[in-house]
Amino acid sequence: MKKSIISLSLFASISFIACGDSNNNDDSITHNNISYKEVKSTTTNRIWLDRNLGASQVCNDINDTLCFGDLYQWGRQTDGHEKRTSNTISSESNSISTAGNKFITTNGQWTDNSTDVNGSQRQTINWSNTNGNSVCPSSFRVPTIDEIKAETFDISINTNTETFNSFLKLPSAGYREVNGTITRVGLETALWSNTISTSDTNQSHEAKYISTDDNNSFATFRAYGNSIRCIKEN
Numbered sequence: 001m002k003k004s005i006i007s008l009s010l011f012a013s014i015s016f017i018a019c020g021d022s023n024n025n026d027d028s029i030t031h032n033n034i035s036y037k038e039v040k041s042t043t044t045n046r047i048w049l050d051r052n053l054g055a056s057q058v059c060n061d062i063n064d065t066l067c068f069g070d071l072y073q074w075g076r077q078t079d080g081h082e083k084r085t086s087n088t089i090s091s092e093s094n095s096i097s098t099a100g101n102k103f104i105t106t107n108g109q110w111t112d113n114s115t116d117v118n119g120s121q122r123q124t125i126n127w128s129n130t131n132g133n134s135v136c137p138s139s140f141r142v143p144t145i146d147e148i149k150a151e152t153f154d155i156s157i158n159t160n161t162e163t164f165n166s167f168l169k170l171p172s173a174g175y176r177e178v179n180g181t182i183t184r185v186g187l188e189t190a191l192w193s194n195t196i197s198t199s200d201t202n203q204s205h206e207a208k209y210i211s212t213d214d215n216n217s218f219a220t221f222r223a224y225g226n227s228i229r230c231i232k233e234n
Contacts, residue, residue, distance in 0.1 A: 031137035032078055038232070039167055044150050047232040048143075048168060053135060054082065059171045062164040063186050068173035071182070071225030073103065073110045074192055074204045075122025078135050082225070088180035096122050105180045108202055108221045118201040119222065127194040136230035143231040145193035145205040145217060152207065153217065160188055160209040168229060170209060176225025187211055190226040 028035040029049070037050040037058075051058050052069030059067035070082035080086055080101030092112040093099035104110035109117075116122055125134075132138030157163050163170045174185035184190075188210040197203040197219035206218050206226055 029137050031132070036137065041151055041167055043155060044147075046147065046151070046234075048151075049137070049140065049230045051169070051229075052171070052173065053078075053228040053230065059164065059169045062161060062172050064171055067169075067171050068185075069227055071173075071176045072135065072192060072228050073225055074222035075116075075119055075126050076110065076135075077126050084176075084182060096126060103176065103180050103225060104223065105178060106223045107178060108223060110223045119196045119204060122222075123194050123196060123204075130233045135228060140230040140232050142192060142194040142228055145195040145207065147231055148191060148193055148207045149217065152209075157209075160211050163189070163209040170227075170229070172209075172211075173227050175227070178221065178223040182225075190224070192226040192228050 028037060034054065034056065038047050039050045040047050051067055053072070054070030055067045057064075057066045068084075071084060072082045075096065076082070076099060077097060079099060081099070081103045087102045088105045089100065089102040090105050092104060092106055093110060094112050094115050096111060096116050099110065127134060127142040130136070130139050130141050134141065136142060151168060152163060152166065157166060160170070160172050164172075170189050170191065172186050173189050174182055174187070175190035176182050188208060191207045191209070193205045193207065195205040197205060200219060202221065203219040204222055206220055206224070208218055
């Protein structure tokens, strides 16, 4: 499946902060049995999680498999499908909240043609919600494409190595094709935003970081499995 490309370029600086949540005294945020920390951008002063969702540790290097994290289909909850070893199923879901625990293989949406066609329910309920019942911890959500660009594309990061050296320390975790195959591990990262495409409401925006001076923002189909890095709501 061909993805349309809008070329952009990018850089960011690093600043770590110790910000605890109300349930912990060790400056950690526990979500789905994983303890995260917070990192603060000196470019935007926004606060992000210190690693991708599902990652067991902060990256030691760009190909550190323990920091790759999970691969989510756009708008899906944490239901098991996001695991790199999850099984696949070809039947599209008729629900945005009870889609089972398998990665749904399809050419476009992972929902059927009558369920949340433009993605607005998945965006609002599953990925923009900050009450802790979404994919992100309490007070956090999936970022917009503009929030990702502000930390990367807008300040001239040009390769996946430079992106790893930014405060987000994004690894080259690869992504999952719509047929369920994980690809491009060690070569690029595909990071979901919660932004729905205005030109094609069947698609949503991702940011791509690759090994050449050609990083891009895509509007692509929601059945792909990408990494997520949560941002704290202002």
